[in-house]
Amino acid sequence: QVQLVESGGGLVQAGGSLRLSCAASGRTFNNIAMGWFRQAPGKERESVAAITWSGGSRYYADSVKGRFTISRDNAKNMVYLQMNSLKPEDTAVYYCAATKRNIATMNRNLYDYWGQGTQVTVSS
Numbered sequence: 609q610v611q612l613v614e615s616g617g618g619l620v621q622a623g624g625s626l627r628l629s630c631a632a633s634g635r636t637f638n639n640i641a642m643g644w645f646r647q648a649p650g651k652e653r654e655s656v657a658a659i660t661w662s663g664g665s666r667y668y669a670d671s672v673k674g675r676f677t678i679s680r681d682n683a684k685n686m687v688y689l690q691m692n693s694l695k696p697e698d699t700a701v702y703y704c705a706a707t708k709r710n711i712a713t714m715n716r717n718l719y720d721y722w723g724q725g726t727q728v729t730v731s732s
Contacts, residue, residue: 609634610721612704617726620694624730628689630704630723639710642680642687643719646700646728653703655714657689665712672698694730701725 616628628644643658657678658667666678677690687704705719713719 610640610706612706612721612723614702614704614723614726617702617728619729619731622694622696622730622732624694625690625692626694626728628691628702628704628726628728630687630689632685632687632704632706638682641707641710641712642678643705643707643712643714643716644678644687644689645703645705645716645719646698647703647725648700651700653716655716656702658712658714659687660712661710667712667714669714691728694728696730696732699728699730701727 611634613631620626639661641660644656645653646656647653656669659678659680663680675693680687703725704723706721707719
């Protein structure tokens with residue numbers, strides 16, 4: 609089992625920045641790929657970014673490319689999502705997820721563990 613706890617959400621003006629953190633615990637963090645997803649009211653949960661255990665491969669949704677950066681610190685069992693140039697359409701609950709497969713997939717169905725989410729609200 610892996611437990612995931614997100615933090616760092618909040619209210620920010622358009623153009624601002626936030627850094628989300630995800631703390632993992634429970635089992636070895638080794639060889640686990642991680643991802644960030646988000647879900648806005650009335651919409652399906654969508655992928656935002658994914659990263660392999662080594663950090664050597666990272667993937668982003670087209671809507672966030674060039675603005676968001678996913679990273680991880682395996683020594684601390686942490687994953688981060690740096691969000692810059694935020695837009696009102698980025699408003700959503702952001703979830704951290706882990707997959708037992710070391711594949712940086714954007715497919716939410718391949719993730720095994722999920723956090724409770726953290727709210728990000730971007731005002732115009």
